[in-house]
Amino acid sequence: MSHFAGKRIVLGITGGIAAYKAAELTRLLVKAGAAVDVVMTEAATHFVSAVTFQALAGRNVWTSLWDADQRGMAHIDLTRGADAVLVAPATADFLARLTHGMANDLLTTLCQARDCPLLVAPAMNRQMWEQPATQRNVAQLTADGIAILGPAAGEQACGEVGEGRMLEAQELVDALAAFLQPKPLAGKKVLLTAGPTFEALDPVRGLTNTSSGKMGFALARACAEAGAEVTLVAGSVSESQSRWYAGSYAKRIDVISALEMRDAVMAALPGQDVFIAVAAVADYRPAVATEHKIKKGAQTLSIELVANPDILAEVAARPDAPFCVGFAAESRNLAEYAEGKRKAKKLPLVVGNLVQDGLGGDTNRVTLFDDAGAHPLPAGDKLGIARGIVSHIARLMKCIG
């Protein structure tokens, strides 16, 4: 995943035990394609060595205002052309100095002199975090337009338990990636369905399909990154899928059957600007779900199925319909079937993919079908594809030029 290709990040590291996590953070950012300029405070070098970051980032590591560069202007030059400064971990002392505009080391000086966004990931003992002084500083930094990432709650290095743990490296990478995304859907409300439905036959059995929900969850995240307020109606996705989702991008409503999904969508629909139906909704459900387990014995067993409501078609047919996007997962004749669905359900946009390319996996290959024709997106991981779909939606909705 090269989500940071062409990006340059200044990573500030201050003196807390969470500094060891900054090594993994550097590795993940470099792996995702970023150029990482590491700046350490003097205290940080007591926890981790500059050599570690030199090796991981493959670039010079800056530790002092007096580090020799060509012009003696590292505090200015480092942020010129950078996409963001991320300080992780950010200690209580660093936050205090930043709040008050102090410039008494290289990191605070370059933060004052920066011309790019600044994000900080606090990390400290829970008592330090709860101190009125720290809370005042964090409120002031937020008011000054500085993004605060975390902290999380949990076990701390000192043995105490509470709020103040730095977010994990992957969480910080995800938060930074989200922060850097364009925001064409700011002020918009987006409703999505995701995952399979489960149609009960008896108390333990049912009809379902192999949809993992990953594409829908990735789209929910991409919509949130683009600035939208997101509601996600999720079918019966697995526990691991729920963990992948991390839970923080959207208001999430869990449902099991198609009928429940329909009810949840209709209840959440008023005021939505966009509806994206990603769920693999079962077309049919058993006419009756028996109260008790069906016993074996008979040589043949017939199950009567009745059609489920088509949620997307119902939403798209409403006079106050939001901008509706459908998915067409086909095993062949993609263009023909996807266009057919688009016309039949009167949708401005259908995202088509071949099931062999996407269902259940982490990657996908999709083609977008709209009034202007077919637009293939580059194959890739589902989050990258979701971002491509979101920018296409924003263009069709004239949110971006």
Ligand code: C5P
């Ligand atoms: O007609 P088909 O089921 O192939 O259309 C797929 C699209 O319609 C997907 O966007 C899917 O989420 C949506 N759909 C729905 N309710 C159904 C069946 C499909 O919203 N009962």
